[in-house]
Amino acid sequence: MGGSFVVTGGGRGIGRAVAERLRADGGSVVAIELDPAALAWTADAGITALTGDASDEAVAERAADxxxxxxxxxxWVNNAAVFRDASLHSASAREVLDLIGANLAAPVVGCATAVRRFIAAGTGGAIVNVTSHQARQAVPGCTPYVTAKAAIEGLTRALAVEYGPRGIRVNAVAPGSVRTERYEEFLDGLGPDGAAGIERRMGELHPLGRVAHADEVAAAVAHLLSSDASFINGATIPVDGGRTVLAQDPEAHNTP
Structure with a gap:
């Protein structure tokens, strides 16, 4: 896979796995990450690190340069996200709107930057937005995240039809639970018994019996960016082991 790629939230988790996969496939990669400590590994991997907020247009333009x-x-891969729960009965509408905006802004900025660069170059290109199973299978207490991810899937479809005629493909992947650093830290905080209980429940929620590995999500992203996916446009691909098909998701936070 030739050419260059930008991955937002590229320092950890899915973003890091995507950056590493694209580099291994022969691409040049720029990883945007808010936390500079999360980019320490990039130099040895041959990946260009850029510290900054992916929702900042100046940062996105610098990454494109x-x-x-x-x-x-x-x-361009829009992976950066903010994980904060809030419910309308306990948080102000303004707080909920701000959290929705925090998760929606980076993909909009990333898509805008990529589209303009593709048009200017006259080459076309591909964008992949990372959403979530929660865009279609809402979890109580996670209203801002659910709403933003559903909006990103709508953005994906809108851009696909608007810019497809210019050779720009826009797709999304929707992971279920993924074994990232954040997931491992969550399990560590529960202790052995608590972690074992969560792992059992995650196995029940995913028909394949486990959560995903980040590189499994990265493989789907890499496929959508490649010429092998040249006629896939406007699609959201579940990478959730069948979680949304099973539709058994009793997770809840801060319910009334």
Whole structure:
């Protein structure tokens, strides 16, 4: 896979797995990450690190410049997200709206930057937005995250039909639970018995009997960015082991 790519939230978890996969496939990669400590590994991996907020247009433009300096911009992955729960009965409407905006802003900025660069270059390109099973299977107490991820899937479809004629494909992947650093830290905080209980429940929620590995999500992203997916446009691909098909999801936070 040639060309250059930008991955937001590229320092940890799914974002890191995507960046590493694209680099292994022969692409040049720029990883945007808010936390500079999360980018310490990039130098050894041959990945260009950019510390900053992916929702900042200046940061996105800088990432695009760095990517194009290494080769034609071929793809952009909007992975950065904010994980904070809130419910309308206990949080102000303004707080909920701000959290929705925090999760929606980075993909909008990333898509805008990528689309403009693709059009300017006249080459076309591919965008992949990382959403969540929660976009279709809401979890109580997670209203801002659910709403933002559903909006990102709508954004994916809207851009696919608007820019498809220009050779720009826009798709999304919707993971279920994924074994990332954040997931492992959550389990560690529960102790052995609590962690074992969560692992059992996660196995029940996912028909494949386990949560995903980050590189399994990265593989789907890499496919959508590749020429092998040249006629896939406007799609949201579940990478959830069948979790949304099973539709058994009793997770709840801060219910009334």
């Amino acid at each position: 760095l990517a194009e300096a290494a080769g034609p911009l071929a793809g």
